Amino acid sequence: MKITECSVVEDTKVKIQFDDGKILTFEDCWLRDNCRCPVCYDANLVERLAHIVNFPDVRVKNIQNLQTRISVTWTDNHVSTYDASFLSQFDFKIWEQSRRLSPVLWKGSEVVSKVARVEVDKFLNTEEGTKEIFQSLLDYGLAFVENVTPTIEATEVVCNALGGVMHTNMYGGMWTISTNLTEHSDTAYTNLALKQHTDNSYFSEPAGLQIFHCIEHNDGTGGESIFMDGFYGAKKLKEEHPKDFEFLSNFQLDAEYIEDGHHFRLLAPVLKVNKFGDVVHLRFNSYDRTPMAFADGEECRSYYRSLKNLAQYFEDPQNQFVIKLQPGTVVAIDNFRVLHGRAAFTGKRILCGSYVRRDDWTDKARVLKLIK
Structure with missing residues (x-):
């Protein structure tokens, strides 16, 4: 999966278009919270390292489309990258339905x-x-x-x-x-x-x-x-x-x-x-x-x-x-x-x-x- 376009909208949102036509919009706070860099996230433990009490009040300073991922530089100069495959999971309706069990009722x-x-x-x-x-x-x-x-x-x-x-x-x-x-x-x-x-x-x-x-x-x-x-x-x-x-x-x-x-x-x-x-x-x-x-x-x-x-x-x-x-x-x-x-x-x-x-x-x- 690739990203065809990405941009900052309304100062606090990032709009992303994928090569399958899907368009998703992410709040900047969500993106920062889900930064996958080694400072914020331990991939081996599959756990966050940054605590919510220290969550920074920052905005997107710059965004770069690298096709298979995006790179975001924040106003505190922290840099985050997000894979297209990771971001595409968070279409709300699909994400919500994927966690809904589907029991087959019987009589x-x-x-x-x-x-x-x-x-x-x-x-x-x-x-x-x-x-x-x-x-x-x-x-x-x-x-x-x-x-x-x-x-x-x-x-x-x-x-x-x-x-x-x-x-x-x-x-x-x-x-x-x-x-x-x-x-x-x-x-x-x-x-x-x-x-x-x-x-x-x-x-x-x-x-x-x-x-x-x-x-x-x-x-x-x-x-x-x-x-x-x-x-x-x-x-x-x-x-x-x-x-x-x-x-x-x-x-x-x-x-x-x-x-x-x-x-x-x-x-x-x-x-x-x-x-x-x-x-x-x-x-x-x-x-x-x-x-x-x-x-x-x-x-x-x-x-x-x-x-x-x-x-x-x-x-x-x-x-x-x-x-x-x-x-x-x-x-x-x-x-x-x-x-x-x-x-x-x-x-x-x-x-x-x-x-x-x-x-x-x-x-x-x-x-x-x-x-x-």
Whole structure:
């Protein structure tokens, strides 16, 4: 890419035209802040060296077009150069859209033929296999790694490859789930059915991924896992009950978890929406809601109406993907998006798994150049 023209306009802006016809205008303060010279920027550390508190009040003294880059001399005689390829990235609309995720919404069992199912050796040892799993998580919030040895140790290897085991002072790192209420005071540690929910609604930083591996189910039936695309449910709510969508995007719901030695609590909206109106984070767990005080009767009734309307999409069997997890199959779900539940069961059933922080799994996705 080359620069065909560059000039100072209105004293404080630099206008640049590229050989593809694109024209971008940069404020002089932006250019100075993004100077890539060794005094201002360390290319090896990929970090700025100049601190904002020392940001100089300067103007462009001279600008020179070197075709593949421009050279700017400032009024304090500092000289900066900018490559055309660097500057062309900052067309605002393109830059903004490039950082917007594009989840593929799904309904019920239609996701079966789309979601990735990758052999463990391929996932762990090839870039192709790794990309398949992470792209599936980005697109559908769901991915399966198959032929994993049904042990907690083998499952941990997969969890680490997905971004690393998330440690908490309550759950630890790797965990097992069985009908043992002495481990945690939680419905998950029973054989009862579980309605659709996300985990950690009482954490300020909930798990990014939830990993499940059924390593044993003997002498019993049931226990099917049920998954649902929460973003699809939120979309339906927005279309059919826009006032409820608006309410759940703004109202701070109180959630908590209490057991001996622990008390977690958080106020947060059920739906986190970005500037485009996209839902980027869903917190929904009917079990963890606390009794709340309301400003007035209208707010109270809006709370119950909107939660019920949203939950109806989550509990509609047509919207759910049901699967019986077998030893050897590890499933990873995006806990910011995909809800999970469980059918009641009999017999001895043991699941193992872990959480993975969102920052850690999206870090892997960026290294694979799947997102920016």
